[in-house]
Amino acid sequence: MCGIFGLWHGDGTAICVDEVVRITASLSHRGPDDEGYYVGNTTQGQYHACAGADTLPELQLPSIQRFRGDANDLALGFRRLSILDLSAAGHQPMSTPDGRFTVILNGEIYNYLELRDELARQGAVFRSHSDTEVLLAAIAKWGREALNRLVGMFAMAVLDRAGPSLLLARDFFGIKPLYIARTKGRFAFASEIGALLQLRWVGRKVHPQRLYDYLRFGLTDDGGRTLLADIEQIPAGHMLEIRPGDDLAAQPQRYWRIDANSQTELSFEDAATRLRELFLDSVSVHLRSDVPVGACLSGGIDSSAIVMAMRHLAANADIHTFSYCADDETVGEEKWGDLVAQQARATVHKTRIDASHLQNDLSQLIETQHEPFGSTSIYAQHRVFRLAQQAGLKVMLDGQGADELLGGYRPYLAARLASLARRGNWAEAAGVFRQFCRLPGVAMPELLRQTGGLLTPDALQDIVRSVAGRKRVPSWLDRRWFDRQGVRYDLHWTSKGPNVLREKLLEAFTRTSLPMLLRYEDRNSMAYSIESRVPFLTPALAQFVFSLPEDYLIIADGTTKAVFRAAMRGIVPDAVLDRRDKIGFATPERNWLGTLRPWVDEILGSEAAARIPAMNIRKVRQEWSRLREGRGRFDFRFWRWINLITWASRLNIEFEG
Numbered sequence: 001m002c003g004i005f006g007l008w009h010g011d012g013t014a015i016c017v018d019e020v021v022r023i024t025a026s027l028s029h030r031g032p033d034d035e036g037y038y039v040g041n042t043t044q045g046q047y048h049a050c051a052g053a054d055t056l057p058e059l060q061l062p063s064i065q066r067f068r069g070d071a072n073d074l075a076l077g078f079r080r081l082s083i084l085d086l087s088a089a090g091h092q093p094m095s096t097p098d099g100r101f102t103v104i105l106n107g108e109i110y111n112y113l114e115l116r117d118e119l120a121r122q123g124a125v126f127r128s129h130s131d132t133e134v135l136l137a138a139i140a141k142w143g144r145e146a147l148n149r150l151v152g153m154f155a156m157a158v159l160d161r162a163g164p165s166l167l168l169a170r171d172f173f174g175i176k177p178l179y180i181a182r183t184k185g186r187f188a189f190a191s192e193i194g195a196l197l198q199l200r201w202v203g204r205k206v207h208p209q210r211l212y213d214y215l216r217f218g219l220t221d222d223g224g225r226t227l228l229a230d231i232e233q234i235p236a237g238h239m240l241e242i243r244p245g246d247d248l249a250a251q252p253q254r255y256w257r258i259d260a261n262s263q264t265e266l267s268f269e270d271a272a273t274r275l276r277e278l279f280l281d282s283v284s285v286h287l288r289s290d291v292p293v294g295a296c297l298s299g300g301i302d303s304s305a306i307v308m309a310m311r312h313l314a315a316n317a318d319i320h321t322f323s324y325c326a327d328d329e330t331v332g333e334e335k336w337g338d339l340v341a342q343q344a345r346a347t348v349h350k351t352r353i354d355a356s357h358l359q360n361d362l363s364q365l366i367e368t369q370h371e372p373f374g375s376t377s378i379y380a381q382h383r384v385f386r387l388a389q390q391a392g393l394k395v396m397l398d399g400q401g402a403d404e405l406l407g408g409y410r411p412y413l414a415a416r417l418a419s420l421a422r423r424g425n426w427a428e429a430a431g432v433f434r435q436f437c438r439l440p441g442v443a444m445p446e447l448l449r450q451t452g453g454l455l456t457p458d459a460l461q462d463i464v465r466s467v468a469g470r471k472r473v474p475s476w477l478d479r480r481w482f483d484r485q486g487v488r489y490d491l492h493w494t495s496k497g498p499n500v501l502r503e504k505l506l507e508a509f510t511r512t513s514l515p516m517l518l519r520y521e522d523r524n525s526m527a528y529s530i531e532s533r534v535p536f537l538t539p540a541l542a543q544f545v546f547s548l549p550e551d552y553l554i555i556a557d558g559t560t561k562a563v564f565r566a567a568m569r570g571i572v573p574d575a576v577l578d579r580r581d582k583i584g585f586a587t588p589e590r591n592w593l594g595t596l597r598p599w600v601d602e603i604l605g606s607e608a609a610a611r612i613p614a615m616n617i618r619k620v621r622q623e624w625s626r627l628r629e630g631r632g633r634f635d636f637r638f639w640r641w642i643n644l645i646t647w648a649s650r651l652n653i654e655f656e657g
Helices: 017-025 112-121 131-149 208-217 268-286 301-313 334-344 355-369 377-390 402-406 411-422 426-436 444-455 458-467 479-484 500-510 513-526 539-546 562-567 589-595 597-604 617-628 637-650
Strands: 002-009 034-041 046-051 074-080 101-109 152-160 165-170 179-183 186-190 238-242 293-296 320-325 347-352 395-397 531-533
Touching: 002 017, 002 101, 002 152, 017 034, 017 074, 074 101, 074 152, 101 131, 112 131, 131 152, 208 637, 268 301, 268 539, 268 562, 293 301, 293 377, 301 334, 301 402, 301 562, 320 334, 320 377, 334 347, 347 377, 355 377, 355 513, 355 589, 355 637, 377 513, 402 500, 402 513, 402 539, 402 562, 411 426, 411 444, 411 500, 500 513, 500 539, 513 531, 589 597, 589 637, 597 617, 597 637, 617 637
Parallel strands: 293 320, 293 395, 320 347, 395 531
Antiparallel strands: 002 074, 002 186, 034 046, 034 074, 101 152, 152 165, 165 238, 179 186
16 A cells, blocks of 8 residues: 655656655655655656665665756656565566566555466566566556456556556546646646645646535545546546657546446345355455554444454454444444454454544544545544554455445435335335334435435426425525536436436445545545555455345345345344444534534634635525524535535635636
């Protein structure tokens, strides 16, 4: 797990070596163990592997400062977090023996041992025990097709001197970040937005459409755009090849997508058996590490399954779990985490936070994320990774992606009902509806509203939402500003076919929920030099789950993740598998807002807030006053306001021009 940065100038100007060193150093939290560079003049065909201040001396590389005055048009910078092969042999940038290919890799290739054996049988010779060298050999042997042979999380840049060309690729699900910026004749990429913002030619103007999507729906990280107009990201499952003749303007191309139309014919019992095999195989390869591996533990089914699978696979392993414990029993899962930790014979680490902690850490959290976020639950996650670093851990497993795969969130109940209605199964839908209404946290009016919204044709959406008082552009937004920017006010949750649940899961998996959660996870973990691995996200496991019938995921009595619960019987304690509630890393947002009232007053009343033209700050303050007085309805828009104002102020975001 590492931090990567690169520049390619196609406009004839030389790259400033000092700038490359400075920006790469800003990523040192992602890789504190080693530092490396690769610079070159692509026109003359001259390239040099270089050392930085933190580079291992035994490599005997020339200092990058030696090339300060050269006319280099290409530079790669790398910061390493050593996980596999801790020796100097794992140093990057890494090149093939013939020097043709050079790679910088952020992430892990979990099936590197299997690929290594296959490549060795075909004549490849290896000098290290790192996954990066296996990746290089795979690219040299199979070219771009190597990407589809990988099991892992990765963001990579591969220089092919024979082109010359630069291939950027991001893993199937977008677990690892890869941002790009370009102007006429210049191209840059990095692991974090903050690195690119240090380039003088990268602006800080907000992207109006993304701003609307965030403020109105809490949506970020969708596709190739970010909240900044000058910075893009390589979408999940995409690659981008850059060549000088393209004026550095080529567009990303998809190399992998999930097949949402495939259907298994396995029985429920056989599907559970197969899912168990796939999950255990995934956890097994995610445990490959030359440093200790810990686990996040909320006490929910997903994290509990990971911890218990770790114990199942390694009876004598030293397992450490890390948990957030809420100060509000209504959102607390401590007793469930304790139960699992006891069963797993794990060493338990806990963090407890309150509103004052959030107030003290919010600025740091926003700078860590580089883009606003939707709720304070990611602060709980942030503190868990801080706790793991304090305990000396460098690798953690987490359950991200399971809810989007297996239908774990409450709104998916409405999607399951909508599927039955779309197919004309009204009697079954009525019975299922009655069962769903008995579940903890499910309110009949809200379930009806959500189901109706999924079944309402596009042409009637505006009318229905207007009657319900849910405008596309609420009064606290300045519609005139958004109109001038050409923003579209599209809804994000209409469905078309008979499998509404599958459509909603695919949307959450590829566009809405999961991309955001993965960004939060990456920044929170890497802020503390921790590699966070997510065993639910492998192509084989995800593709299998998307081939299952909807009633394998949510059964008639409202039990979610039904097939996975069945798969984990005998591994995870029955008490956890039989849980009917859904909490996760929840935090008591409304209570915290009340405690932090003077602080929120200051933010919403600030000059920074008044300078954001996209918000009707007078209406914002009125709604906050109503909530303070107990007359308003709480939702996450309050946190989005606070987040946006603080983000815009800290990063000097521009809204006009």
